[in-house]
Each structure stands twice: as C-alpha cells, then as structure tokens.
Amino acid sequence: MKLRDAADVTTAPIAALGLVGGYVVARESGIRPLGGVVLGAAGLYAGRSWVAKAGGAGAAGLATVYLGGFGASHVLAKKIGAWPAVLTVAAVSAAASWVVADRPR
Secondary structure: OOOOOHHHOOOHHHHHHHHHHHHHHHHHHOOHHHHHHHHHHHHHHHHHHHHHHHHHHHHHHHHHHHHHHHHHHHHHHHHHOHHHHHHHHHHHHHHHHHHHHHOOO
C-alpha cells in the first residue's frame, strides 16, 4: 500500500472523519483509547498534508483547531449534547482545513 502524495490529499473530510470516527469508535466499543487511536491516525494523515500544503505554521494552527475541537467537544457536549458537539467541532475543523490547506489558490 502506498500513501498518496501529501500535497494531493484533501484534508477537510479527513479532519471531520477523524473527530466523528473517533467518537463513534469510543462510544460503540466502550474503549475510549481506541477512539483516540482513530482520532490520532486521522490527525497524523491530515497533518502530513497540512505541512506540505500550508507549511509548519499552517499545520500547527490546524492541529490546534483539530485537537482543540476534541477537547472543546467534551465541554460543549454538556451544553448541547454529544452528537451536536462532535458534529460542530468536526465542521469547524473541516472548514479550517479547507480554508488553510485545501482551497485552490
């Protein structure tokens, strides 16, 4: 198996799926660290493209949004519920990824 060239990967759906997928895996398996593996794998895969497409500063900003969204979803869930919180942070992370890394220049 060969990974696509980092500059050719669209990261917005990966960021969204990492957050949503991590939540689903943790919830359905009952093993929270397993959800973290999904979150981490998607973040690493998107991160290599963020570096290639947006440079170090852009990648750091997107990683902050991605991981910050993970943390924020826990706080937000207490106010609006788990699914709305996860979907909200996934949408924000995907939008940021598109604006910073994926949008045609």
